[in-house]
Amino acid sequence: MKTLQSVAVVALLVSAVSRMATIQGAERPQLPAPASSQARRAEGLEAWGRVYSVLTHPRCINCHTATNYPQQGDDRHRHQFNVVRGREDRGVAAFTCATCHQGSNADSTGVPGAHNWQLAPLSMRWQDQNDRILPSSEVCKAVTDQSRNHHLDGPGLLKHHEDEALVRWAFQPGRRSDGTERSLPPLTHEQFVAATRTWVEAGSPCPPR
Amino acid sequence: METYTLTVNGEQKRVTVDPGSPLLWVLREDLKLTGTKYGCGIAACGACTVHVGGVATRACVLPVSLVGDRPIVTIEAVANDAVGRVVQDAWVSEDVVQCGYCQSGQIMTAVALLKSTRRPTDADIEQSMGGNLCRCGTYVRIRAAIKTASRHLAGGVR
Numbered sequence: 001m002k003t004l005q006s007v008a009v010v011a012l013l014v015s016a017v018s019r020m021a022t023i024q025g026a027e028r029p030q031l032p033a034p035a036s037s038q039a040r041r042a043e044g045l046e047a048w049g050r051v052y053s054v055l056t057h058p059r060c061i062n063c064h065t066a067t068n069y070p071q072q073g074d075d076r077h078r079h080q081f082n083v084v085r086g087r088e089d090r091g092v093a094a095f096t097c098a099t100c101h102q103g104s105n106a107d108s109t110g111v112p113g114a115h116n117w118q119l120a121p122l123s124m125r126w127q128d129q130n131d132r133i134l135p136s137s138e139v140c141k142a143v144t145d146q147s148r149n150h151h152l153d154g155p156g157l158l159k160h161h162e163d164e165a166l167v168r169w170a171f172q173p174g175r176r177s178d179g180t181e182r183s184l185p186p187l188t189h190e191q192f193v194a195a196t197r198t199w200v201e202a203g204s205p206c207p208p209r
Numbered sequence: 210m211e212t213y214t215l216t217v218n219g220e221q222k223r224v225t226v227d228p229g230s231p232l233l234w235v236l237r238e239d240l241k242l243t244g245t246k247y248g249c250g251i252a253a254c255g256a257c258t259v260h261v262g263g264v265a266t267r268a269c270v271l272p273v274s275l276v277g278d279r280p281i282v283t284i285e286a287v288a289n290d291a292v293g294r295v296v297q298d299a300w301v302s303e304d305v306v307q308c309g310y311c312q313s314g315q316i317m318t319a320v321a322l323l324k325s326t327r328r329p330t331d332a333d334i335e336q337s338m339g340g341n342l343c344r345c346g347t348y349v350r351i352r353a354a355i356k357t358a359s360r361h362l363a364g365g366v367r
Binding site for chain 2: 080081082083084086092093094095096098099100102103104106107108109110111113177
């Protein structure tokens with residue numbers, strides 16, 4: 001009788017270990033998330049889509065290149081005048097961004113400006129080497145990777161979108177040299193911040209590749 | 210019209226002008242400092258380069274209202290600066306100038322380059338001077354003059 005009990009116990013243990021191995025392995029079944037959690041993620045992804053629509057607008061992405069130059073205009077052409085990125089993303093010794101760009105827009109001459117005008121670092125490139133905009137999943141990955149984004153967590157990203165002068169500039173980009181207004185991102189700054197908040201509060205989900 | 214007090218070449222100057230007026234016109238028309246040249250008017254050629262707060266700046270696209278209290282240095286006073294003097298001497302010794310129209314901008318940019326990079330490489334020179342155009346094609350002599358000035362500066366000028 002004792003032997004039978006021992007066999008039964010061993011069999012139960014083997015069965016349990018086997019189930020755990022399956023769960024920990026590649027065939028782990030996806031447990032259905034609670035409905036509220038799924039809805040929250042979906043809401044977050046929808047909000048990210050709106051954030052992405054702003055990040056990839058020329059007012060933002062023209063300075064998030066993967067190359068050694070910024071871009072200009074709604075057609076995102078290479079910046080004129082042989083402007084180059086430089087080691088610190090602000091141009092080179094005697095030909096810096098500040099050679100032309102001031103702390104605010106120069107509407108009478110058509111030169112855009114904001115505090116600390118510069119290119120985004122290469123770690124925040126949202127284009128490839130051929131100036132093609134990266135897909136939503138890859139931009140999201142870059143934005144949420146704290147080893148690439150100056151260690152910004154969700155609240156830090158939200159604050160960045162709310163307060164950073166260069167981000168705010170995109171929504172008040174001033175006039176071109178011909179006097180016409182530069183085009184605006186598809187959301188207002190308030191809508192952009194609200195979308196970022198929704199996305200962050202949902203855990204900053206990123207779309208699948 | 211607004212009145213601004215500008216610090217130009219170490220002197221306080223009061224001007225009453227349209228806030229949107231480019232600094233270039235204020236220098237040339239109101240202050241009669243005509244050494245700074247009008248080339249393209251869109252920051253593409255560098256002929257109008259002056260130093261604003263120590264930064265080589267295109268005066269043709271800088272509205273006077275955005276200058277603030279930053280000191281302005283133009284070609285007329287660059288020889289008062291030790292680096293500026295060495296650069297101008299190098300320009301003479303290398304016989305850089307042909308027509309001369311772009312040269313005040315070239316010198317102002319070269320001075321800014323040598324103030325930040327005392328021993329510039331060829332790449333440093335090409336990138337920093339790349340926005341200054343010379344229709345006479347004096348680029349080879351400009352590079353030689355910058356290297357000559359760099360050697361003199363390495364000898365102890367501060």
